Amino acid sequence: MKPPKFDYFAPDSIESALALLTEHGEDARYLGGGQSLVPMMNLRVAAPSALIDLNGIAALRGIRIDEEDRLHIGAMTRTRQIELDATIARANPLLHEAAPHIAHIQIRNRGTIGGSLAHADPAAELPGVVLVCDAEIKLFGPDGARSVATGDFFKNIFSTALQDGDMITEIVFPAWPSTRRWAFQEISRREGDFAMIGIAAWFDLDDAGRISAAGLAAIGAGDTPLRLSSGETVLIGQAPGEKIFAEAARASLSDLQPGSDIHASAEYRREVGGVLVERTLKAAWERSS
């Protein structure tokens, strides 16, 4: 189908975008890469009265490392750029590894990281990676700029901490220790489909070779991307190995909250989720040991 009528504006600054959004009322929407919102408009599931196109705002694009080695990615940075960028491959290899799993090349050429987070599909890859990395999400809204921890950002299916008038401006990833182990794996029926379930994992080792910090997150396993804290707890203080990975996978099952849909049953997702936690941890460990 064709989208319903709307007014269109293409501001060149964050401030003028907010002014336009405020002026055009509660049915106005920001337009990012358009790879989620425009299909919804074409299907007439969404009918915004006005679109404020963020594609012309240079301040929302770009990838940089700050003096504390944190990785900053502008909200309107496209997924394909995240996939190919050499700085990201070094500064957050987990994000680099997850990026090719996102939809198809034509979608990655337009879709943006900010758009994916704002859309908050529970099966989407970027929200899971951002969550497991404890990234910060920078927002700009009617009350100015503020920052939300990823753990507080995803509220429910397709719903986030974004308030009326808020725009995501930037995602800030903590520094990535050079010795960190990581992996991302997902199961989908065909390449590019939304994951039936996916796991993002990383861990750090102390001088004695024991796990000193760990992150485990699942996508497609609940109403939001989920942190598998029970699995993480099992890993801390242990030497990496198949036995402890299996134990972490068993513990993680209690954190999974999968639902059933036409793609997979809840039982299947839970079963595969456990297997995938184990596999992903193993892949992380084998990568450099």
Add this chain to the structure above:
Amino acid sequence: MTAQHSVTLNVNGTAHDCEVEARMTLADCLREKLDLTGTHLGCEHGVCGACTVIVDGAAVRSCLMFAVQAQGVQITTVEGLADGDTLSDLQQAFHDNFALQCGFCTPGFLTTAESVLAENPSPTRAEVQSAISGNICRCTGYVPIIDAILDTAKRRREGGQ
């Protein structure tokens, strides 16, 4: 507020001035305003890949972009591949490898393949499979399409292009 927007579309090397409603997708603008009906519309929500065009070198869904957003970019559609009546090497390879039957999906495969080959002139079979994963074909079973793209890459390497 203006119901109509003026936009200049650079398509296959030619600039076209169009008056469009904001809601007109790039795909509809190409087909209806510019009469470039080689770009096909299948699902109109970003799933089938038939409407793929090349925007500033990157394959994109023209059903998920509005024409007003295309001001200032360079667009290549399937009409931009052939030189008059002479097929491009990629199109010829599709012909030689029986890579189409009904042909509805073909423009999307050609534009996707063209952009991917520009980026990676020596793809592996797995890379080609991955590259076309966002395009649906119900006739060929995909194998001849993959063969045609690999064949083109090989011919270009051997031809020193």
